[in-house]
Amino acid sequence: MATRPFTHxxxxxxxxxxxxxxxxxxxxxxxxxxxxxxxxxxxFMVVTLGDLIGVPILPPVYSLRLLxxxxxxxxxxxxxxxxxxxxxxxxxxxxxGV
Amino acid sequence: xxxxxxVIIGALTVYLAYTLYARRIDRNxxxxxxxxxxxxxxxxxxxDFMPTNRNILFGYHFKSIAAAGPIVGAIVAxxxxxxxxxIIWLVLGVSFIGWASDYSAIxxxxxxxxxxxxxxxHKLVSSRTRTVLLLFIFFYLLLVTGAFVMIMAQVMDSxxxxxxxxxxxxxxxxxxxxxxxxxxxxLVGATVFTVGVTLLAILSGPWSEPAFQGLNAWLNGLTGGAxxxxxxxxxxxxxxxAEAKIMPSLLFWAVAIAVFCYAGSVLxxxxxxxxxxxxxxxxxxxxxxxxxxGAAVASFVKxxxxxxxxxxxxxxxxxxxxxxxxxxxxxxxxxxxxxxxxGWHALFGAVGTAxxxxxxxxxxxxxxxxxxxxxxxxxxALLAVSVGxxxxxxxxxxxxxxxxxxxxxxxxxxxxxxxxxAFIVIVLVVTQLIFRVMRITLTEWLGDVIPPxxxxxxxxxxxxxxxxxxxxTGTWVYLWQLFGGANQLMAAxxxxxxTVWxxxxxxxxxxxxLPMIFMYITTMASLLVxxxxxxxxxxxxxxxxxxxxxxxxxxxxxxxxxxxxxAAVFIGIDGWRAFMKYxxxxxxxxxTAPARG
Numbered sequence: 212m213a214t215r216p217f218t219h220x221x222x223x224x225x226x227x228x229x230x231x232x233x234x235x236x237x238x239x240x241x242x243x244x245x246x247x248x249x250x251x252x253x254x255f256m257v258v259t260l261g262d263l264i265g266v267p268i269l270p271p272v273y274s275l276r277l278l279x280x281x282x283x284x285x286x287x288x289x290x291x292x293x294x295x296x297x298x299x300x301x302x303x304x305x306x307x308g309v
Numbered sequence: 310x311x312x313x314x315x316v317i318i319g320a321l322t323v324y325l326a327y328t329l330y331a332r333r334i335d336r337n338x339x340x341x342x343x344x345x346x347x348x349x350x351x352x353x354x355x356x357d358f359m360p361t362n363r364n365i366l367f368g369y370h371f372k373s374i375a376a377a378g379p380i381v382g383a384i385v386a387x388x389x390x391x392x393x394x395x396i397i398w399l400v401l402g403v404s405f406i407g408w409a410s411d412y413s414a415i416x417x418x419x420x421x422x423x424x425x426x427x428x429x430x431h432k433l434v435s436s437r438t439r440t441v442l443l444l445f446i447f448f449y450l451l452l453v454t455g456a457f458v459m460i461m462a463q464v465m466d467s468x469x470x471x472x473x474x475x476x477x478x479x480x481x482x483x484x485x486x487x488x489x490x491x492x493x494x495x496l497v498g499a500t501v502f503t504v505g506v507t508l509l510a511i512l513s514g515p516w517s518e519p520a521f522q523g524l525n526a527w528l529n530g531l532t533g534g535a536x537x538x539x540x541x542x543x544x545x546x547x548x549x550x551a552e553a554k555i556m557p558s559l560l561f562w563a564v565a566i567a568v569f570c571y572a573g574s575v576l577x578x579x580x581x582x583x584x585x586x587x588x589x590x591x592x593x594x595x596x597x598x599x600x601x602x603g604a605a606v607a608s609f610v611k612x613x614x615x616x617x618x619x620x621x622x623x624x625x626x627x628x629x630x631x632x633x634x635x636x637x638x639x640x641x642x643x644x645x646x647x648x649x650x651x652g653w654h655a656l657f658g659a660v661g662t663a664x665x666x667x668x669x670x671x672x673x674x675x676x677x678x679x680x681x682x683x684x685x686x687x688x689x690a691l692l693a694v695s696v697g698x699x700x701x702x703x704x705x706x707x708x709x710x711x712x713x714x715x716x717x718x719x720x721x722x723x724x725x726x727x728x729x730x731a732f733i734v735i736v737l738v739v740t741q742l743i744f745r746v747m748r749i750t751l752t753e754w755l756g757d758v759i760p761p762x763x764x765x766x767x768x769x770x771x772x773x774x775x776x777x778x779x780x781x782t783g784t785w786v787y788l789w790q791l792f793g794g795a796n797q798l799m800a801a802x803x804x805x806x807x808t809v810w811x812x813x814x815x816x817x818x819x820x821x822x823l824p825m826i827f828m829y830i831t832t833m834a835s836l837l838v839x840x841x842x843x844x845x846x847x848x849x850x851x852x853x854x855x856x857x858x859x860x861x862x863x864x865x866x867x868x869x870x871x872x873x874x875x876a877a878v879f880i881g882i883d884g885w886r887a888f889m890k891y892x893x894x895x896x897x898x899x900x901t902a903p904a905r906g
Contacts, residue, residue, distance in 0.1 A: 238368065
């Protein structure tokens with residue numbers, strides 16, 4: 212069985228340490244930034260395509276013009292909104308290290 | 310005994326328990342399959358469900374479970390029973406119970422579509438279990454906030470050298486949130502600046518001490534040196550009990566901490582709670598890494614800080630207060646919680662981590678590995694308190710940790726300042742987050758029945774006031790042990806769920822079932838012992854002296870203890886019924902795992 216050279220193992224170990232440090236430090240910020248972006252996109256979707264979940268807001272002509280830009284997000288957005296008791300409700304359930 | 314030997318014992322424990330026991334369970338019982346799709350890959354939404362590299366997740370999970378628990382527990386246990394029982398429980402607890410609980414909570418969630426423990430309890434056990442669990446979690450959080458606010462207020466009142474660092478930590482945390490999320494500053498630059506300034510402020514603590522001493526003296530002068538509240542504290546006079554006084558300065562710091570926690574609870578999480586935790590994490594991590602390294606090499610470099618100073622064993626039932634009992638079983642097993650086993654880890658693992666597991670083969674390194682690392686943190690705290698000079702427990706810990714840090718050439722005075730600050734920082738940042746989770750739990754639990762509880766300000770104020778009420782009883786050791794009992798009982802309930810699930814899928818349930826029985830009986834007994842102690846040691850003396858406020862606070866503690874016992878009995882009965890139902894059922898044929906796409 213071929214064994215990896217020592218330098219490869221060393222660099223793999225260093226990479227693992229860097230990933231561990233990132234997990235302890237930046238990962239949570241990255242997740243939260245994604246969550247904030249996701250929230251903004253959800254608001255945008257409600258404003259433009261609210262009628263898909265029963266909230267007609269914009270006249271359909273504008274929705275149709277925006278539709279091509281939001282198609283990739285529709286499935287995720289509907290699943291996300293379906294999890295909420297109220298569509299405007301968003302609570303912080305992340306326990307962040309207690 | 311010296312620290313080098315203890316570090317070797319710790320390293321051997323981790324190696325042997327992980328390779329000989331944990332891996333075997335993962336391979337033979339759980340049969341983790343790298344080809345089976347996980348919820349993160351099945352339901353990826355880019356936010357909650359997100360496949361994440363195992364090393365990143367290990368760091369994330371460890372940081373999320375490592376808090377003040379392993380430190381405070383070791384300090385209290387070593388001062389009550391000596392270092393030997395504490396180290397034995399840490400080693401045995403993590404080897405046979407702790408890793409199993411943390412790992413299994415992740416497993417059960419991954420195999421149940423990423424659901425939380427309460428949702429799985431609803432599905433596997435009974436519908437009322439979820440409500441009982443919410444009630445349970447709320448009171449368990451209340452206990453820990455009461456204990457932490459009290460500990461912090463006492464340390465801040467007696468150690469004015471820590472104030473500047475703590476104030477600067479909050480200011481830098483707020484600045485970091487603004488820099489990262491509004492000014493879009495890079496993480497590395499923002500970290501170097503905010504953590505650097507906070508560290509400077511902490512190390513400048515001794516210089517700012519006279520100013521804060523003056524503030525405390527001025528506050529105490531407002532009442533002419535008279536206390537605001539007087540209560541009977543069984544911890545004083547060599548554990549025989551004596552009158553204790555809450556001075557205006559202590560009340561001021563308790564209220565200041567409560568206001569800080571209120572802000573952390575109601576402001577957007579990116580604005581305050583998250584960045585303050587982040588800055589605090591670096592301060593604590595720096596102290597712990599320097600301390601653990603120092604403990605390992607101190608025997609060669611500075612032997613005088615490596616020798617244990619406290620007795621190995623102080624007795625099976627140390628006297629605590631005039632009528633108190635503190636038997637080693639069950640009390641040691643709840644006093645040391647997080648370094649050996651913790652219910653909080655299971656709660657967090659099932660929700661926060663399980664939804665990011667990319668591959669089933671990562672469940673053990675992430676869940677079990679983080680718990681073993683947490684054990685090392687608990688061991689370090691035990692070493693620090695064991696080598697520290699005599700005195701108050703927190704002071705002993707700080708002087709011990711400061712001694713380890715001084716091995717690296719840091720002057721002892723500054724090293725002790727850093728150790729004190731690290732302790733307060735970790736407790737402070739954790740407390741504000743607990744208030745946040747507590748108000749959410751209150752909203753979930755009572756929001757539909759009492760609509761004002763859905764308002765975040767109302768629910769936060771209720772939580773803060775309840776915690777302050779517990780603070781004025783002054784008996785933080787009992788608060789801590791009540792919390793420990795609730796926390797360990799939470800772990801037992803998580804293991805109960807795992808046992809029921811293992812029975813439901815026809816797997817060998819013994820590795821989770823036996824620890825569950827031990828923890829369930831132990832923690833129920835500990836809650837009853839603590840309720841007895843609080844009643845006879847705190848409630849009775851204060852009632853005889855006609856002190857209303859401490860009487861109400863300690864009465865509330867007794868009630869909470871009994872409530873937790875009743876809640877656990879309900880969950881236990883439901884769990885037993887569900888377990889027997891699955892056990893009598895013919896073994897199900899395992900479903901074919903969906904292939905990874």
